[in-house]
Amino acid sequence: MTVRIAPEGRAFLNVGCGDTYFQEWNNCDLLPGRDVVPHDLRRPLPYAAGVFDAVYCSHVLEHLNPGDGAALLREMFRVLKPGGVCRLVVPDLEAICRLYLQYLDEAARDSAPEKIRRYDWMVLELLDQMVRETRGGLMRQALDRGEFDEALARNRVGDHFDKIRPGSEPIRLKSNRSDIPGGADRLDEGVGNRLRRRWARLRLWFTSRSNDPRSTGETHRWMYDRLSLTRVMAKAGFARCSVKSFDESDIPHWDKYNLDVSKYGQRPRKPDSLYVEGTRPEVQP
Ligand SMILES: C[S@@+](CC[C@H](N)C(=O)[O-])C[C@H]1O[C@@H](n2cnc3c(N)ncnc32)[C@H](O)[C@@H]1O
Structure with a gap:
């Protein structure tokens, strides 16, 4: 080639x-x-x-x-x-596992909805893309239904998050x-x-x-x-x-x-x- x-x-x-x-x-x-x-x-x-x-x-x-x-x-x-x-x-993998353990501890101590959402998100990050049988998997369903912590998802997903939830920021680069x-x-x-x-x-x-x-x-x-x-x-x-x-x-x-x-x-x-x-x-x- x-x-x-x-x-x-x-x-x-x-x-x-x-x-x-x-x-x-x-x-x-x-x-x-x-x-x-x-x-x-x-x-x-x-x-x-x-x-x-x-x-x-x-x-x-x-x-x-x-x-x-x-x-x-x-x-x-x-x-x-x-x-x-x-x-x-x-x-x-290390960062995902550390965050998973952190949010597990927090949600187990206090099951406030925002803590459960952060915990749920990290479980998805760890597992969903390995086991999904339909495209987008459970992560796409959570995003479509708005069942996620906005700040955490944005911080973890980066540019792709802005792509699926457009209009958030001007393009600068x-x-x-x-x-x-x-x-x-x-x-x-x-x-x-x-x-x-x-x-x-x-x-x-x-x-x-x-x-x-x-x-x-x-x-x-x-x-x-x-x-x-x-x-x-x-x-x-x-x-x-x-x-x-x-x-x-x-x-x-x-x-x-x-x-x-x-x-x-x-x-x-x-x-x-x-x-x-x-x-x-x-x-x-
Ligand atoms: C998560 S995307 C990453 C795309 C891009 N590198 C980025 O950083 O945005 C994974 C990419 O790997 C490609 N891919 C997965 N398995 C592949 C394979 N067996 N051969 C070639 N490309 C593959 C997919 O088509 C997809 O474009």
Whole structure:
């Protein structure tokens, strides 16, 4: 597959990009889109070895079983240049568990409705996306019915919350990121890619008609904390694995390409996240 080079002369890859990406990057996802190559990440990445300066993968690993997740990390390692950076973003299992225990204690001491709602929300965060059998699951039902604590849900869900309950804040970020209105422009992606994309979308339409979230990549199959994620990265060969914040990265030009900043201001796009980066060593041990 041809690799797109960004204006700075670097090649970047966004793996499982969803609808948040830059058109000057290389983007792939199960769900095809404009500037997005359709690809099932349970298969090897469709790129040659050692071609990318950075690989970014946000809220995707938890959708793969641990074996497929480890294989994807090895693939990300393979396609990176020596010295290239891998940035992984996942829902932070540790933070979810700590909040769950905190709200459990509070609700068990005092069953005021707002305390029960906060407790209920954390149970949903922990379990719903793993066990749901219909799209959106119990979390969508709670949101539709207004059965949630507004401040907690907003703080946990981030930009997606503003998307499903629009009109809350003006859009402030100026960027050509695809999730920002007026962001990505149309690129000429070529006839071959356009046909592949249409075919993949048609196939997905048939499978997702079953309303089964397991067929569309929606279900969570595993979760990670700062220890398990750095360990699985080190096992794939990455060096200097460490936890970052949403606005800190070793990816070149991150101030321009920050995929983790909210479009509403200088705060995380997905506040429930854990950010970990590792580097492909210059010299193989
Ligand atoms: C929660 S979304 C995250 C999207 C985006 N990276 C972000 O941070 O907003 C998970 C994405 O993983 C993709 N995905 C899940 N399983 C996949 C698979 N087996 N192959 C490719 N993409 C997959 C989904 O299509 C979806 O776009």
